[in-house]
Amino acid sequence: MIKSVTGTKDILPSDIPRWIYLEKTVENVFNNFNYKEIRTPVFEETSLFARGIGEETDIVGKEMYTFKDRSDTSLTLKPEMTAAVVRSYVEHSLGAQQSLVKLFYISPMFRQERPQAGRFRQFHQFGAEAIGSPSPLLDAEMVQMAYEILKSLGLKNLTIKINSLGTPKTRENYKKILKNYLADKKDKLSEDSRRRFETNILRIFDSKIESDQIIIKDAPKLIDHLDEESKADFEVVKNQLSKFGIPFTIDPSLVRGLDYYTKLTFEIDSGSVGAQTALCGGGRYDLLIETLGGKPTPATGFAAGIERILLACENEKSFTVPEQTINVYLIRIDNDLESVVSELAGKLRKENLSVDFDYLQRSVKAQMREANKLNAKYVLFIGGDEYKEGLLKLKNMSDGAEKILSLEKIHELISTIKK
RNA sequence: GUGAGCGUAGCUCAGUUGGUUAGAGCACCAGGUUGUGGCCCUGGGGGUCGUGGGUUCAAUUCCCAUCGCUCACCCCA
Numbered sequence: 381m382i383k384s385v386t387g388t389k390d391i392l393p394s395d396i397p398r399w400i401y402l403e404k405t406v407e408n409v410f411n412n413f414n415y416k417e418i419r420t421p422v423f424e425e426t427s428l429f430a431r432g433i434g435e436e437t438d439i440v441g442k443e444m445y446t447f448k449d450r451s452d453t454s455l456t457l458k459p460e461m462t463a464a465v466v467r468s469y470v471e472h473s474l475g476a477q478q479s480l481v482k483l484f485y486i487s488p489m490f491r492q493e494r495p496q497a498g499r500f501r502q503f504h505q506f507g508a509e510a511i512g513s514p515s516p517l518l519d520a521e522m523v524q525m526a527y528e529i530l531k532s533l534g535l536k537n538l539t540i541k542i543n544s545l546g547t548p549k550t551r552e553n554y555k556k557i558l559k560n561y562l563a564d565k566k567d568k569l570s571e572d573s574r575r576r577f578e579t580n581i582l583r584i585f586d587s588k589i590e591s592d593q594i595i596i597k598d599a600p601k602l603i604d605h606l607d608e609e610s611k612a613d614f615e616v617v618k619n620q621l622s623k624f625g626i627p628f629t630i631d632p633s634l635v636r637g638l639d640y641y642t643k644l645t646f647e648i649d650s651g652s653v654g655a656q657t658a659l660c661g662g663g664r665y666d667l668l669i670e671t672l673g674g675k676p677t678p679a680t681g682f683a684a685g686i687e688r689i690l691l692a693c694e695n696e697k698s699f700t701v702p703e704q705t706i707n708v709y710l711i712r713i714d715n716d717l718e719s720v721v722s723e724l725a726g727k728l729r730k731e732n733l734s735v736d737f738d739y740l741q742r743s744v745k746a747q748m749r750e751a752n753k754l755n756a757k758y759v760l761f762i763g764g765d766e767y768k769e770g771l772l773k774l775k776n777m778s779d780g781a782e783k784i785l786s787l788e789k790i791h792e793l794i795s796t797i798k799k
Numbered sequence: 800g801u802g803a804g805c806g807u808a809g810c811u812c813a814g815u816u817g818g819u820u821a822g823a824g825c826a827c828c829a830g831g832u833u834g835u836g837g838c839c840c841u842g843g844g845g846g847u848c849g850u851g852g853g854u855u856c857a858a859u860u861c862c863c864a865u866c867g868c869u870c871a872c873c874c875c876a
Binding site: 442499742747 | 875
């Protein structure tokens with residue numbers, strides 16, 4: 381038997397209502413904040429991600445689905461959306477139409493990692509990007525939108541962590557400070573961290589190795605070495621979040637795995653999923669647009685993992701979706717009336733009613749059971765003496781009331797069912 | 800890439816100190832008087848016990864390999 385590829389999942393009909401509920405919630409919140417949807421291809425030229433996300437990141441280093449097409453071009457299934465959105469923004473000069481472009485997306489992503497609870501090789505994210513303004517109000521807005529979506533889905537058990545990485549200049553200065561601090565301790569660092577010491581020293585803070593943590597614990601913190609502008613912006617974000625009534629904690633170790641972040645970074649965690657607690661992460665990325673060939677343009681955004689959110693929602697039973705129903709199930713009393721039933725179903729479906737009937741020549745009893753299983757609001761009996769006289773019997777499945785209607789006055793039938 | 804656990808009907812699982820036709824619940828199908836549901840009752844279909852090899856008179860039960868799944872590490876949504 382051929383099965384779905386490792387780390388991929390079918391979203392079955394029984395799962396769909398929950399997905400749609402989430403998508404509607406997401407769209408609604410983004411709509412309230414006036415973000416417009418964008419859809420980009422599932423694959424891009426590999427160099428987009430290599431440049432955009434950073435060669436030293438785990439995503440680019442070991443997780444991308446990269447392949448060559450027949451013309452020997454290296455392509456990659458998108459592992460995240462920001463680089464793709466920025467590519468589109470630059471390519472189509474979206475900034476020429478309006479100076480601030482607010483975009484959202486809901487899309488599959490691909491990363492070749494070992495699957496575990498809340499982690500898949502094809503997974504889905506929704507997210508937003510606001511390109512064209514350095515305003516910290518937008519940064520606060522990102523946190524607010526993400527939080528609002530999660531709350532709208534009924535989630536509790538959430539923690540919001542924020543941090544500031546400063547401007548490129550302070551970051552460079554700070555890196556020197558950190559480098560000085562760690563220089564004589566370098567030998568005690570783990571192998572990975574020694575490598576990061578050379579390539580991307582900030583990510584040493586990501587290390588979960590205890591010996592690294594001990595060394596790094598008393599290291600100078602970036603947040604204490606921010607320039608005035610970053611410091612002021614960070615204050616604005618904090619104040620604004622407080623005004624929104626959004627609880628948060630400051631986490632100086634929140635560096636995040638993608639190279640392009642500047643100033644604000646944030647993450648929202650849930651205690652209701654497995655070991656992968658991050659539902660959502662984001663921040664400002666003022667350098668990315670120029671890195672990808674655009675004019676220097678400030679931007680901020682976030683991404684959230686749909687599978688993880690749905691997992692948290694399930695574990696918290698945070699929302700329920702309404703039962704699926706159909707308007708009417710047609711029941712054929714005489715087997716030779718199949719085509720009559722089919723024709724009538726067609727007429728009713730044209731009236732925008734959801735209609736179904738039996739295609740398996742099953743008994744009336746079996747048809748009734750089917751109608752019940754489908755949560756049909758009505759069943760309509762076709763056959764017997766009534767049918768010979770041009771009559772049909774309509775039964776209300778919730779109270780059992782039956783009503784005789786004329787086949788000629790189909791409008792009466794339709795209006796009764798629609799009520 | 801590393802580590803641990805698990806693989807028996809569509810689903811959730813039981814079972815065998817190795818021994819006749821491998822079980823339950825749910826789901827599915829049929830029927831419970833000949834035109835009617837949800838509850839209940841009766842009956843039925845469906846499994847080469849993940850795959851391959853080994854040990855044995857005999858393996859689904861023991862051993863090895865392999866594949867898959869799950870969870871965790873790394874890292875991330």
